[in-house]
Amino acid sequence: xxxxxxxxxxxxxxxxxxxxxxxxxxxxxxxxxxxxxxxxxxxxxxxxxxxxxxxxxxxxxxxxxxxxxxxxxxxxxxxxxxxxxxxxxxxxxxxxxxxxxxxxxxxxxxxxxxxxxxxxxxxxxxxxxxxxxxxxxxxxxxxxxxxxxxxxxxxxxxxxxxxxxxxxxxxxxxxxxxxxxxxxxxxxxxxxxxxxxxxxxxxxxxxxxxxxxxxxxxxxxxxxxxxxxxxxxxxxxxxxxxxxxxxxxxxxxxxxxxxxxxxxxxxxxxxxxxxxxxxxxxxxxxxxxxxxxxxxxx
Numbered sequence: 252x253x254x255x256x257x258x259x260x261x262x263x264x265x266x267x268x269x270x271x272x273x274x275x276x277x278x279x280x281x282x283x284x285x286x287x288x289x290x291x292x293x294x295x296x297x298x299x300x301x302x303x304x305x306x307x308x309x310x311x312x313x314x315x316x317x318x319x320x321x322x323x324x325x326x327x328x329x330x331x332x333x334x335x336x337x338x339x340x341x342x343x344x345x346x347x348x349x350x351x352x353x354x355x356x357x358x359x360x361x362x363x364x365x366x367x368x369x370x371x372x373x374x375x376x377x378x379x380x381x382x383x384x385x386x387x388x389x390x391x392x393x394x395x396x397x398x399x400x401x402x403x404x405x406x407x408x409x410x411x412x413x414x415x416x417x418x419x420x421x422x423x424x425x426x427x428x429x430x431x432x433x434x435x436x437x438x439x440x441x442x443x444x445x446x447x448x449x450x451x452x453x454x455x456x457x458x459x460x461x462x463x464x465x466x467x468x469x470x471x472x473x474x475x476x477x478x479x480x481x482x483x484x485x486x487x488x489x490x491x492x493x494x495x496x497x498x499x500x501x502x503x504x505x506x507x508x509x510x511x512x513x514x515x516x517x518x519x520x521x522x523x524x525x526x527x528x529x530x531x532x533x534x535x536x537x538x539x540x541x542x543x544x545x546x547x548x549x
Contacts, residue, residue, distance in 0.1 A: 262426055268439075271432045278428075283421025286379040289336040291370040295327065303328030305367040313344045313359040313374050317391045321365055329367065336376060340364045341384045343377040343394065348414050349407070356403030356415045358394035360387050375420060385427055388437035393425060 262276040292307055300307075306324040313319070329335055338344075342361045349355040370376045384390075393399065406419030427433065467479035475489040 268432070268435050271428065271435070274429060274432060277426040279424055279426050281421065282377065282423040282425055285383045285425075286377060288417055288420070289376045289378055291374055291376045292327070292335060292372045294333070295372065299328040301326050305329040305369065306365065307369045307371055308338065308344065308359075308374075310346060310371050310373045313371075314346050314349075314354070314357045316359050317395050318388070319344065319359045319361045321361075321363065324365070324368065327369065329369065335369055338365065338368050338370055338376065339378070341379060341387055342370075343379075343390070344370055345375040345377065345415070345420060346373070347375050348373060348412055350412060352404045352407040352413045353400075355407035355413045356400075356420070358391075358399075360391040360394070362387055362391075375417065377420070386430065386433035386437050388441050389433040392437070392440050393427075399423065399425070 262279060264277070303326050305327050307327045308319060309323065309325055312323045316323075338361055340361060340363055344359045344361070346355065346357045349357075379385075385393075402423055403415060403419065406422075407413035407415050428436075464479070468477050470477050470490055475492060477490075480487075
């Protein structure tokens, strides 16, 4: 059995900024002791959505964003006689249902006030008590950290869909350093996110440039000469036109069931529909190595 000193040591991160190396262990708290849950949007029907002058935060906004994207809101009708809980700066949103345990309980922190804005009914709304809220940017990263994600994934229950109870959220263990260290960590991680965002914009610009080049480096429909050509090939004449069937022949695909293919073990290599269709970053298995895969469809 571990001693109290051992437990204290475990609440010290492996990597720490020099000025905080002697600041002691972080303090462990249960989420449920720091505030409470409020009811999200309720009593709404389909005709109430995408109309009206109030706003609500969609499920995917919570699922996808460590910090709530206030540009990604939808309209909802809220009448004066309704008793609904509007969101406020510092609120934490959790998804409560997902297709896999690993995706359950994704969190999003609201960094600013939004007038007449509410949370969708498929998420949970947590609000810290006065004077108990930590640094909000630190909190956002903390709630997406590995230890928190493991706790929530283990707490997800279900078969075809996985749900997390309020009790699991309330028992969520969180560790906090002093305010100055929270601020330092928040600044470090948010600065990295800013760099990543700038790089993402550069990548997007390069993709658009590539798309434009492809439109000019290949002949347009009904033409046999591209509009843009490298200098050494400008006098090389027209491109040769052939039908696909003259070059390649189609072979029958397999008729194995999903169980026969045994995806998890990787005993039979198989390219499925998603490998061809999706434009998302994924991984696929070659022998026993997991390799990043990007399908860059223009």
